[in-house]
Amino acid sequence: MLTWLTNAWRVPELRRRVLFTALVLGVYRFGSWMPAPGINSAAIKNYFSNNGNTVLGLLNLFSGSALSRFSIFALGIMPYVTASIIFQLLAVVVPRLEQLQKEGEAGYARLTQYTRYAAVALAAAQAGAYGYIFDREASLKLDTGRFIVIVLTLTAGTALLMWLGEQITKRGVGNGVSILILASILAAAPTGVRAWLAGSAFELLFFPIAALLVLVSVVFVQDGQRKIPIQYARRVVGRRTIGGGSTYMPLRVNMAGVIPVIFAAALLALPPTLAGLVPSTAAFVNRYVQAGTTSYLLVEALLIVAFTFSYTRVQFDADDQADNLRKYGGYVPGIRPGPPTAGYFHRVVRRLTVPGGLFLAAVAVTPCLFIHHAGFSQATSRALGGTSVLIAVGVALDTVRQMESQMTLRAHEGFLKN
8 A cells, every 4th residue: 555655656747636636625624614704603513513413414514514613615515516416307308408418528518517507506595594594593693794795705615616626626636526525524534533432332332343344335335346248359451350359348336436425415405405595394394304314314315326326327328338339349248239238238237226326325324323223423423424434435446546547547658658
């Protein structure tokens, strides 16, 4: 491991990317500690200490405790994630958006622009809802001018985080949005450790075992893959014979990664926002969409499974893969090229996605089960539980794979130069 890190640090471009990512994360954490103007931080912290076991507690985790401080980055990157969900779902029913998805880089850039506009609108609505909730519940005593300033500040903070995430993706390592969420989760880890040390003897003994089992299972499933054999036919061009040979197509058990969990959490954050804007719905939301209730866990599990299927479809288009394979003279042994190969890919992906989605759902709801049935503290299970471990391990593995690809590329360049 140390040798690999040393070799990675010796690559100039990779070193610049790592340092740039660290710099952006430093800016993010600094902004997470800067409170919005006109906020009574003590009142906000007191509210979260009494209402931590809610959806707002999960959002506070994804914001790196910035929401409990009501800092300029209190909303985190979740409005952008929510906007991405909305456009992903709309692309299925709106022909124009579906056409943009098929137009390559130009269409993707246009969709990204639409997503940014929607994220800013959602951030403004969410900031207004939080301001209303905290003004009513935490007695912030906000007047109109201060309320507008808070909404503008939090919305601008989300817009800045969107830009920082894009800069990490372009000039750093890993996916920018995922890296920001990973940093937020790691920032809450010390709180979880302190809560675990202050817990009961049963929690002190069995929580590390449960966390280790979750960690091992996450790594095992995230790295699990189905290898489909691919055979390429030989072609005669002039007097030369080109092509031929065999390889395999790796299909991961969980091709969607941690995105379905993040999407589900972002979608479940909408009801509290609605309750803040429409107080008459607060009773219904608190009864049925309260974190830890049976209905909440069931909806969360169903959303994770549904998003796993939808995002896997986006990541792997079986029809396009079969068509590209046919164009280059490849085929799966025993299966005819074209539509039969596409049908085979559909069946394989479906059989892989079912256990992958069920696994993600099981890991996500595990912390709440430990809280209600094993007596674990809410802070420990929230900061060090299944969802946190799943996102942290998934993002870390994807980032390491990207760094390894950069190192392999550099190694090949050095070999060619020699």
